[in-house]
Structure formats: C-alpha cells, structure tokens
Amino acid sequence: MAAGEYVSVSSQADTEAADIERERLALEQSPHDELRELAEIYESRGMTRETAWKAAAEVSQHDALAAHIRDEIGLTEASAANPLQAAVTSAVTFSLGAAVPLLAAIVAPVSMVMVFVMVSTLIALALLGGIGAKAGGAPLVPAVTRVAIWGMIALGITAGVGRLFGVAA
Numbered sequence: 411m412a413a414g415e416y417v418s419v420s421s422q423a424d425t426e427a428a429d430i431e432r433e434r435l436a437l438e439q440s441p442h443d444e445l446r447e448l449a450e451i452y453e454s455r456g457m458t459r460e461t462a463w464k465a466a467a468e469v470s471q472h473d474a475l476a477a478h479i480r481d482e483i484g485l486t487e488a489s490a491a492n493p494l495q496a497a498v499t500s501a502v503t504f505s506l507g508a509a510v511p512l513l514a515a516i517v518a519p520v521s522m523v524m525v526f527v528m529v530s531t532l533i534a535l536a537l538l539g540g541i542g543a544k545a546g547g548a549p550l551v552p553a554v555t556r557v558a559i560w561g562m563i564a565l566g567i568t569a570g571v572g573r574l575f576g577v578a579a
C-alpha cells in the first residue's frame with residue numbers, strides 16, 4: 411500500500427505549495443499587512459516592537475516570500491495538528507485504498523477479476539487524491555492526475571511482476 415502513503419505525502423506537499431502560493435499572492439496584494447504580520451510574529455518571539463518592525467522590514471527587503479514561508483508557515487508546521495492530521499489521512503487512505511479493490515474482486519466475474527481490481531484501484535486512488543487535495547486546499551486536477559498516473563505505473567509493475575512469477579492471471 412505504498413500508493414496510499416504516496417497519496418497522503420503528496421497531498422501534504424500540495425498543501426504546502428498552496429500555502430506558499432497564498433503567501434505570494436498576499437505579499438503582492440497587501441504588502442503592508444504582510445509586513446505587520448511578520449513584525450507581530452517576531453514580536454511574539456520576544457523582540458521589542460521596534461526591533462520586530464525593523465527586522466520584518468529588513469528581511470522583507472531581502473526576500474519577503476522566503477521570510478513568510480520560514481517564519482509564518484514554518485510556525486504552523488511546528489504545531490501538533492499537522493503530523494496528527496497526516497497520520498489520520500494516511501490511516502484512512504490505507505484502509506479505503508485496500509477495501510475498494512477487495513470489494514471489486516468479490517463482486518467481479520471470475521474472468522474479469524484483474525480488470526475490476528485495476529480499474530477500481532485507479533478510481534479509488536483518484537478519489538482519494540481528490541479528497542486529499544480538497545482537504546489541503548490544493549488544486550484538484552494536478553493531485554488527481556498525479557495519483558492516477560502513479561497508480562497506473564504501480565499497477566503495471568504489480569501486474570508485470572505477478573505474470574513473471576505466475577501468481578497473477
């Protein structure tokens with residue numbers, strides 16, 4: 411079920427990419443709010459107001475986006491919610507990802523088992539990729555496409571190896 415792990419890892423990466431894009435847009439549209447945001451973060455870390463504003467202005471002049479990614483998004487990464495959410499997502503994708511092809515194998519006519527399992531696995535992966543992207547606030551189409559493509563590659567390898575050793579039909 412490496413594909414299940416891949417789905418949860420890539421949806422996390424999509425979430426991060428969406429966070430970075432949101433920061434980039436915010437910096438473009440309301441640079442002053444973003445500067446204040448950064449200054450408040452520095453102040454909350456123990457700087458005086460003057461030092462915090464000065465530091466925020468200086469790092470923003472150097473590379474504002476990098477400063478926000480490091481000091482603002484980096485802050486949320488350190489909070490407990492994200493690893494927990496990733497673990498739950500991973501557990502759910504694992505059991506769902508395994509249950510769908512199993513069900514398909516049960517309902518499929520004997521001669522069609524491989525086809526049913528492959529098609530249902532792809533649909534399940536695409537759905538889970540979509541759910542993961544939506545939960546993470548990331549764009550839907552690239553997530554679903556990537557999961558479907560990697561799923562097909564994984565299935566192709568599985569089928570090839572199975573044929574090689576004579577275990578799959």
Ligand SMILES: [Zn+2]
Nearest residue numbers: 444447478482
């Ligand atoms: Zn920001």
